[in-house]
Amino acid sequence: MKLNVVPAKTGSLWVRQGIRAFWxxxxxxxGLFFMFMACMSVLSMVPWVGGFFALIFLPAxxxxxxxxxxxxxxxxxxxxLILVEGLRSGQDGRRKMLVLGLLxxxxxxxxxxxxxxxxxxxxAKLYLVGGSLDMDTLMKPEFQNAMWLSLLLYMPLSMVFWHAPALTHWHGLPAFKSMFFSTVACLSNWRAFLVFGLMWSFIFLGTTLxxxxxxGLIGDNDFAAMALLPAMLMLAAMFFCSTYYSFKDCFTSDVIYA
Structure with missing residues (x-):
């Protein structure tokens, strides 16, 4: 396994490759993405511990x-069955993936x-347990500050785990070592990931707009309500496709990608 440092423009390539692979x-x-979402939703519905178990299985x-x-x-x-690929690689691989999920x-x-x-x-209660969000709650400065703080803190967490499941599964690294190399890869290629994140933000926002x-042009407010959800789900599936190419370019291996 070798860590690669790629130019900033590679971030846009990952986006295009993910979209191309999806189509x-x-x-x-x-279908696989809907199954992924359904499994996470069903797990989250289990009282008290469901949300935590869903988080454990998210990396896998x-x-x-x-x-x-x-x-x-x-x-x-x-x-x-490829959705549970990370849990089918033997007892040692399954243990590493579950440790990664617990972390x-x-x-x-x-x-x-x-x-x-x-x-x-x-x-936190709304995100983890669920419930309805009213405008009064959304407009509270404390609620907005908590939302932005969560986003700010989640960015380094995402960086730590971005490549970790793939490194654990395809390269057999222990959880902590895979998290370390994932962090190093993201920091080393921050320019490419910045372009990657900006492009996906523009795509999601552009599609919504x-x-x-x-x-508004056709005068049918129901059209937006019906079209937004499937469009966002399709874009989310494309996004997950593009994460594979970010891993593929940040790490090379003659064994896996020969």
């Missing part, structure tokens, strides 16, 4: 989407806990 197998990748599930993209990249059809869940709960110091836990504009 090679749109039905399969959409995101690895499954990366593995599905790799199958498409190799001109293969991704089967549903991620604890890190995420820590982020929410720090945000609770700002608004008394309203934002486009659908809203079309809805």
């Amino acid at each position: 090679k197998q749109p039905l399969a990748l959409s 599930a995101s690895l499954g989407l990366m593995a599905a993209t790799r199958e498409v990249d190799l001109d293969k059809f991704p089967m549903p 991620y869940a604890c890190g995420f709960i820590g982020v929410m806990g720090l945000s609770a110091l700002v608004d008394g836990g309203d934002f 486009g659908i809203t504009l079309i809805s």
Whole structure:
């Protein structure tokens, strides 16, 4: 395994590759992403501990989407079982992935806990437990501060775990070592990841504005409500596809990518 430092423009390449891979197998990748979302939602519905267990399995599930993209990249059809690819690599691999998931869940709960110091836990409760969000709550300065603090704290957490599931699964690294190399890779390639993040932000915002504009032009407010959700889910699936290419370019291995 070798760490690569790529130019900033590579970030835009990852975005294009992810979109291109999605449209090679749109039905399969959409279905896998919906299964991913459904599994996380069902786990989250379990009282008290459901949200925590969903967080534990999130790294393994995101690895499954990366593995599905790799199958498409190799001109293969991704089967549903690929979503649990990270938990099917033997007892040692499964243990490493679950340790990684436990560390991620604890890190995420820590982020929410720090945000609770700002608004008394309203934002954390809404995110972890669910519930309805009214305008009065949304407009509270404390709630907004907690939301922005959570976003700020989640960025380094995301960096630590961005490549970690793939490094654990495909390179057999222990959880802590994979987290270390993931952090180093993201910091070393921060310019490419900045371009990557900005492009996806523009794509999501542009799509939202486009659908809203079309809805206004045709005079049908229901159109935006019906079109936004599937559009956002498709874009989210493309985003997860593009994360595979960020890993592929940040790390090279003659064994895996020969």
